[in-house]
Amino acid sequence: MINKIKENVWQLHFKEFGSCVYLIKLKELILIDTSSKECRNELLSDLKELKIKPEEIKIIILTHDHYDHIENNNLFTQAKIYSKRKIGQLNIPEFKFINAPGHSKEDICILYRNILFSGDVIFHNGYIGRTDFPESNPKKMQESLEKLKKIKFEILCPGHLF
Ligand SMILES: [Zn+2]
Secondary structure: OEEEEEOOEEEEOOOOOOOOEEEEEOOOEEEEOOEOHHHHHHHHHHHHHOOOOHHHEEEEEOOOOOHHHHOOHHHOOOOEEEOHHHHHHOOOOOEEEEEOOOOOOOOEEEEEOOEEEEEOOEOHHHOEOOOOOOOOOHHHHHHHHHHHHOOOOOEEEEOOOO
């Protein structure tokens, strides 16, 4: 399902279990996360509805590397993939990247204008990401939540809508 967030920002969310995918149209077409393989067909049909071919996506930013956020990376053969480790190499002046580990080892959130793409760190209605995975760190999560409290945003675009 396609939900237009702003003039150049779309949220794609799916019936099957998998993360939301966000499409942002700047100079290049950018995706934030690519969801799970169960959502692959829905993702492809949503892109088709938006008249976007997978090979037109040039940049993928991963909020973290849990399977339900990354399993369709390989659909986007012309995209460069950036996660926390490589994010320093990505020059998009409109984006601010915020390290927010705790749910996993390497969570990042992305601030674009008044929109926060929060991955699995924070969700709507005050819910926060799980910290019971082996790679989680509840103490770091608390620090990340404190950090996010200081970020000013109006629209939350989380990794899952539930
Ligand atoms: Zn996750």
